[in-house]
Amino acid sequence: ILLDVFTEGTGDDWDDESVSDDSGEEDDEEEDMLESQHVEEMKRSHWRVSRRLDTLSIDIDGKEKLAQELQRSREQFNELKRRYEEKIQKLQEELKRVEDGRDTIMQELKQKKATAEEIQKRKAEFEERMQAIKQ
Numbered sequence: 001i002l003l004d005v006f007t008e009g010t011g012d013d014w015d016d017e018s019v020s021d022d023s024g025e026e027d028d029e030e031e032d033m034l035e036s037q038h039v040e041e042m043k044r045s046h047w048r049v050s051r052r053l054d055t056l057s058i059d060i061d062g063k064e065k066l067a068q069e070l071q072r073s074r075e076q077f078n079e080l081k082r083r084y085e086e087k088i089q090k091l092q093e094e095l096k097r098v099e100d101g102r103d104t105i106m107q108e109l110k111q112k113k114a115t116a117e118e119i120q121k122r123k124a125e126f127e128e129r130m131q132a133i134k135q
Contacts, residue, residue, distance in 0.1 A: 091134075098129050098130050098133060099126075101126070
């Protein structure tokens with residue numbers, strides 16, 4: 001009798017373990033599936049971050065090129081401005097010399113008591129030279 005009770009108890013215990021093993025396998029499968037989903041979500045997230053990083057890198061490269069182009073344009077502008085101002089300064093100096101020369105010649109002509117026609121002729125010559133400089 002004892003043997004039957006022991007055998008029956010062992011058999012029942014064995015069946016209980018097999019039931020609990022099945023639920024453990026289901027838990028493992030569920031954990032594996034959740035982990036797999038998590039891994040896939042992490043891959044998608046990584047892919048989105050990588051794409052965003054690529055886009056930002058392209059945007060930064062484009063902006064760097066624009067900044068370089070702007071710098072070159074500024075340098076060209078400053079060089080042209082410098083040349084223009086230098087040329088204006090030279091023309092102003094030349095105009096001043098011609099005006100001074102005109103004034104000196106006119107003064108000399110008046111002192112020599114040149115004719116009105118001669119004074120007009122000289123004056124017209126200087127006016128033409130100054131007009132040419134101004135253009």
